[in-house]
Amino acid sequence: MFRGAGDSEFAFELLVSRWAELAWHPAADDRPVVVARQLGTRERRWDTVVVEVDPDALDVRRAFGDRGLDSDLLRVVRGAPREYAWYRDALDDPGFPWRYVREAVHRAAGRDLIEKRGGRNGRIEFRRKREYPDWVERVVAIENKPDLDASAAAALSDQLRHDVDAGLADEVWVATSATGDRVSPALLEDMPVEVGVVEFDFSEGVAADAAEVVWHPTALAADGDPRTRLLLAERAYGKGWRSFRETMRPDCRHFELHREGRALVPYCTAKERVPTAAECKGGCPDFSPEPPQWRTNGWPIEGGPGKGVRALLERRRARERRRAVGEE
Structure with missing residues (x-):
């Protein structure tokens, strides 16, 4: 991956999510989508969820607000x-x-x-006040595994079989980092044949052409509980993939957003890499609150840089929502 990513699966997950928002589908024409991270059910949590949408129906859904609807x-x-x-x-x-x-x-x-x-x-x-639209077309689950080797593939086998059989996803993918070597057929044998594999070259950050399909997925029946599918889609709509703005500490003086191609990712100047969500908390030994004077004395963003980071990421999410319905 790019310099500064470290060995963080979290960084890879952010880049995959941003790529999906930018250029989904890896093996077909671009499709309008809503993308989220770390969603699932009691039995299984997916790293990245891609909800393919009907643009006109999604535009109607937007009239119900930016927050997701619970059951x-x-x-x-x-x-x-x-x-x-x-x-x-x-x-x-x-x-x-x-x-x-x-x-x-x-x-x-x-x-x-x-x-x-x-x-x-x-x-x-x-x-x-208005009729709730049928805005969800397909739900796609992605397991992010930047270092996919034989042991990782074997460990994922049961989880991926559950994803295929659960009936909630229309497609299941494994995303991994490109190494320059061809993925071994023996490695693929450890995974369900229905699961697709896509490699990403993020050495220069996110670009539309960063993905290469190694194995095409099988279209699944997706005959599980339709209410659960819709609830997953609603949670994806409300949460998005930039939710780290709420769980991390952009109000720390060491927190920055770095541009990596077409993506903005969190960066810690103290650790000199992308921090994990578990690291970037108030209990971090390097945590240093932004000085009060940063929030006054002419700082260009009202409330200080931490609040500005959250506002910027929210604007990015709103922009991608508009793009999904054809407004941009």
């Missing part, structure tokens, strides 16, 4: 009637106490997702 909000929004109705009449029995549904109705109204009013006998009535 309770999805139940209310998708089941909201055209005309006002008591929520117990409008929605199917959830299988748990109705008071939790009532709370979700209040939350949905508070986020301007539905319209709510008090009906007869104090009943809570609601109706839709």
Whole structure:
């Protein structure tokens, strides 16, 4: 990888996620996508999740806000009637106490997702403001393994078989770093044949042509629970892949954003490399809060550089959302 990445799988994961946002699909024409990191279910967490979307439907989805919708909000929004109705009449029995549904109705109204009013006998009535769109076309899971060797492939075998059989993903890929040597067929034998393998050359950072397909994946049935698939997509929409802006400490004087090709990645001047998410915390021995005067005395970004980093990354995410629906 690029100089300063160290041996961090975290750095590789960021670059793969940015590449997917920029140039997905590795074996076909470009497709509009929403990309996120570290999402999954109780049984399995994926390194990178790529949600291929219908651009027009995604544009409608944007009207429901920038945050993801959890399962309770999805139940209310998708089941909201055209005309006002008591929520117990409008929605199917959830299988748990109705008071939790009532709370979700209040939350949905508070986020301007539905319209709510008090009906007869104090009943809570609601109706839709807009119809929730069918915006998800395909869900793709990527396991990032920059140093893919025989032992790593064998260790991944059971996890990848679970990904193939779970019915939640339309494709499963393993992403690895290009070494200049051809991937051994014997190494591929340790992985399910349905799983694709793509190599990345990030020596100069992220570029659209950084990927080379080594093994093409098989299109999967994706016949698992459709509600779980949609919930994964909603979480991907709300979280994105730049979520490190919330879990790391950009308010540390050692924190910087470095450009690596078409990507911006976190960099620690104390460690002289990309820090991991676990390292970049307030408990880090090198942590040094940005001086108060950085937040005043004419600093060009209101609130100081740490707040500015978060704002910049959020603007980048918003820009890619606009690009996915054809606005840029």
